[in-house]
């Protein structure tokens with residue numbers, strides 16, 4: 365029983381579908397923000413349900429999406445394993461709920477496009493947790509690049525090495541995850557580059573995927589744990605891309621997104637191998653100005669922003685049309701036929 369989309373004089377009532385690691389992190393961010401009411405939780409694991417309920421004691425506990433949709437909610441936050449995202453998002457949208465979905469929105473372009481079509485048809489607000497856009501570092505970098513502050517961007521260098529890799533088995537099953545480090549980490553990198561540059565067309569993609577040191581054939585039965593790719597954009601800009609799980613990286617994580625232009629450079633880089641702390645530097649020749657630095661509580665900002673827009677009565681936002689464009693690039697990195 366969804367409520368009609370409308371300007372809300374009260375806090376939106378939200379249901380959470382999946383409260384594993386990231387679901388609980390986003391639930392806590394929303395609860396702390398006070399912007400929404402955490403009204404219901406659907407989670408099959410008793411342990412995860414208990415931990416989530418500790419964060420939202422007033423929330424009704426239900427077993428599955430079908431029961432969640434019986435609750436009087438404005439929106440549903442999806443944080444289940446990746447293979448479930450597209451179907452669950454489309455079901456919730458078709459029943460009139462706004463949706464905030466974890467990345468990836470779908471395992472490929474076809475799935476991501478189908479969700480967009482469902483959101484457009486239902487005219488409901490759809491958000492995806494492209495959380496790195498909301499770091500202070502990227503919030504400083506993106507407007508400078510888009511306003512021409514570093515001149516003509518000739519190159520983008522994207523890196524995300526997670527020296528641990530996921531600790532849950534479903535991430536390593538291509539059916540359940542849609543792929544390895546590319547869809548897990550690379551989705552953020554490709555999104556950051558295209559979003560910062562205004563979503564130009566990607567005209568050429570070359571890639572190399574590996575698992576345990578071995579180059580992978582087309583349509584492999586295992587997921588990749590290391591990927592290198594070069595994307596050529598219609599503007600002539602060349603994007604270099606590297607990501608991995610369990611790389612001998614010498615630190616927990618190596619994360620960076622650097623934009624090099626004719627008049628300067630801008631880069632987000634992680635601090636001392638941290639997954640969470642970033643600096644942004646504005647480079648001019650050999651000089652470097654720090655334009656963003658820790659501490660920055662960025663992780664829950666995307667979901668809080670979506671909830672705020674929901675409270676303001678927003679419906680389908682055409683900016684969501686961008687999400688499948690990232691999925692299309694990932695398909696090309698995987699060498700999949702893009703429909």
Ligand SMILES: NC(=O)c1ccc[n+]([C@@H]2O[C@H](COP(=O)([O-])OP(=O)(O)OC[C@H]3O[C@@H](n4cnc5c(N)ncnc54)[C@H](O)[C@@H]3O)[C@@H](O)[C@H]2O)c1
Pocket residue numbers: 381382383384385386387406407408409412428429443444445446448466467468493494495532548
């Ligand atoms: N935006 C980001 O930066 C970011 C970061 C981490 C993870 N993620 C994404 O979030 C998703 C979840 O990742 P995670 O690490 O939290 O995984 P997880 O395995 O810890 O959590 C998934 C949860 O979903 C529950 N679940 C499974 N089937 C369900 C169903 N049918 N209905 C309701 N709940 C169900 C599981 O019991 C589990 O608690 C993944 O798609 C991942 O890619 C995004």
